[in-house]
Amino acid sequence: MQVGIAGSPQSGKTTLFRLLTGMAGSHAASTSNLGVMEVPDERLKALGDTYKVRKTIYARIDLLDIQPYKGQEFLNAVRNLDALVVVIACFMGEPGVEDSLDFLAGMEAEFYLADLASVEGRLERLRTNKAKPVSQSELPFLDKCKTAIEAEVPLRDVDFSPHEQDFVSNFAFYSVKPIILAPNIAEEHLGAGSYPGMEEINRLAQERGYRVVPFSGMVEEEIESLDEESRVEFLMAYGLTQPGTARIARAAYDALGLISFFTMNPNEVRAWTIKRGTKARQAAGKIHSDMERGFIKADVVSFEDFSRHGSIKACRDRGLVRLEGKDYVVQDGDIINVRFNV
Numbered sequence: 001m002q003v004g005i006a007g008s009p010q011s012g013k014t015t016l017f018r019l020l021t022g023m024a025g026s027h028a029a030s031t032s033n034l035g036v037m038e039v040p041d042e043r044l045k046a047l048g049d050t051y052k053v054r055k056t057i058y059a060r061i062d063l064l065d066i067q068p069y070k071g072q073e074f075l076n077a078v079r080n081l082d083a084l085v086v087v088i089a090c091f092m093g094e095p096g097v098e099d100s101l102d103f104l105a106g107m108e109a110e111f112y113l114a115d116l117a118s119v120e121g122r123l124e125r126l127r128t129n130k131a132k133p134v135s136q137s138e139l140p141f142l143d144k145c146k147t148a149i150e151a152e153v154p155l156r157d158v159d160f161s162p163h164e165q166d167f168v169s170n171f172a173f174y175s176v177k178p179i180i181l182a183p184n185i186a187e188e189h190l191g192a193g194s195y196p197g198m199e200e201i202n203r204l205a206q207e208r209g210y211r212v213v214p215f216s217g218m219v220e221e222e223i224e225s226l227d228e229e230s231r232v233e234f235l236m237a238y239g240l241t242q243p244g245t246a247r248i249a250r251a252a253y254d255a256l257g258l259i260s261f262f263t264m265n266p267n268e269v270r271a272w273t274i275k276r277g278t279k280a281r282q283a284a285g286k287i288h289s290d291m292e293r294g295f296i297k298a299d300v301v302s303f304e305d306f307s308r309h310g311s312i313k314a315c316r317d318r319g320l321v322r323l324e325g326k327d328y329v330v331q332d333g334d335i336i337n338v339r340f341n342v
Helices: 013-021 042-051 072-078 090-127 139-151 162-168 199-209 219-225 228-238 244-255 280-287 289-293 305-309 312-317
Strands: 002-007 034-039 055-056 060-063 085-088 177-184 258-264 268-274 295-302 323-324 334-340
Touching: 002 013, 002 072, 002 090, 002 295, 013 034, 013 060, 013 244, 034 244, 042 055, 042 139, 042 258, 042 268, 060 162, 060 244, 060 268, 072 090, 085 090, 085 219, 090 199, 139 162, 162 258, 177 199, 177 244, 177 258, 199 244, 219 244, 228 323, 258 289, 268 280, 268 289, 280 289, 280 295, 289 295, 289 334, 305 312
Parallel strands: 002 060, 002 085, 055 268, 085 177, 258 334
Antiparallel strands: 034 060, 258 268, 295 323, 295 334
């Protein structure tokens, strides 16, 4: 999975990229626009603290800092991304908000035009017999997409049936991508509950199904330089429990329909990323292909039960460790031990 960070010039998008990828203050940050962000998870930290393991490995998502390309260059950069974070320059006051919202409107318009071109191109090839339909339902699907796009309804908001979802996956549609708005606000607005452009941003988000996660680039850079104890105190002073970067990373993870399950051994606790709805056998394959091929059963306990009773042993004593088969649908926060034989 890959998420892109976009925004108007001087919006703070590259600052956010560096913070999310841990490149803040590094020389690499000035030359690289590719990185990896960890998805903070207090549950995984709790497991690591309980068992005093050497390594705690968080879920990760590839991140791209999209350069200020225009037109087709921008579309090419976005084409294979799974989601977008758009930074809004609220720290620059109303002019910064206006520039950022103009960027957002231009981006949306380009997405609609590109999607419409894809749909009309396919319709033209089908109607002139230059291509064969995948099935009888492809033409109604394309007409449905065309109607939505012409009405400026993003395809992510269209109710597609399961077989139509298969058609969607055959196209590199832009308006299906989840979008998160990240207002970059000034320090004085961080604990105030309001910031320049907030009403307009929230209105747009509600209309278009965007998530809104404010952060302050300047404050986040200061937080990054603190030790853990000082960081907690600093956040509390602003009435926050998590840095903005952690909330943005989590919002991106959720927007992609991803969940985590956990594994443990004497050396490490680890979060594994899967799509919501993944079954136990396929989830085991995320750990190792041998586990999927030789899957027998999985010992499963929810993190909630673990947290309530304090250890896997205590959960086992209370009958809370379940033995699940290959068709069990893994739930977010499941702690899993795979039994397999190859």
